[in-house]
Amino acid sequence: MSDEGTRDVSTMSPAERIVSEAVGRLMEFWGFKRNMGRVWVVLHLSDEPLTSRDLRERLVLSSGSVSMTLNELQRWGVVKRVWVQGSRAEHFAAENSLWKMVSRVLRERELVEIHEAILAFEEGLRALADQTPRDDVERRRIAMQKERVEELLEVARLGRGLLEALVSTARVDATALAKLLLGSKE
Structure with a gap:
């Protein structure tokens, strides 16, 4: 991790990509935004909390899109902000209880x-x-x-x-x- 609490994450694994797209499609089918499913999956499959920058880089999304998506996911109670010791950046984790x-x-x-x-x-x-x-x-x-x-x-x-x-x-x-x-x- 860098001093800003981010790490080099420019790509997703094939599993992350496949699962995030599948959940994104399901979310869209249920009337939510596709990126809500994609962002949640990346957080759900991560073994540690991620920053919005991590999510932007993995999903190749704009800052605004990630920010709006995280706000919406927090409102639904499926993503929460978490504190990571030694980092000034905001980190996020998924609600893992399906x-x-x-x-x-x-x-x-x-x-x-x-x-x-x-x-x-x-x-x-x-x-x-x-x-x-x-x-x-x-x-x-x-x-x-x-x-x-x-x-x-x-x-x-x-x-x-x-x-x-x-x-x-x-x-x-x-x-x-x-x-x-x-x-x-x-």
């Missing part, structure tokens, strides 16, 4: 979205109940829509229950999901 990271995302993103969907489906059912059909055609349309919105509500509530169970216990009983998928109404 379950802790996944459960936080599920709790803060997916459960919120499912909750919002449930509220919207309930509001939609109320709006359907408030409609006064003018004729049999409209009565059948309202009944069909009510049935379909109730199905959406049932799936959303099931999803919420599965996610809540997964987040709180790290286990899920998928019996209700299997019944739903197999069409059983027991």
Whole structure:
């Protein structure tokens, strides 16, 4: 290491490159920025905390990109600043508990979205109940829509229950999901 707390790291190993790109693609698929996954992997696979300069050099990213990515990763609780004795540079380390990271995302993103969907489906059912059909055609349309919105509500509530169970216990009983998928109404 140099006196600024950085070391010569101009390239990544083939494994780091492959894994960081794979996690970057997954992160992008889940609606995050690709570089969030790439930066986290480099930190996760490192045996020591790294500086933003280390990350810039390994990933060939700009200072601004690394800085913004590290800030975002810290906000999600998946990267933390660490103190390295004898160095003035800021160092970063990854949260290495995969379950802790996944459960936080599920709790803060997916459960919120499912909750919002449930509220919207309930509001939609109320709006359907408030409609006064003018004729049999409209009565059948309202009944069909009510049935379909109730199905959406049932799936959303099931999803919420599965996610809540997964987040709180790290286990899920998928019996209700299997019944739903197999069409059983027991």
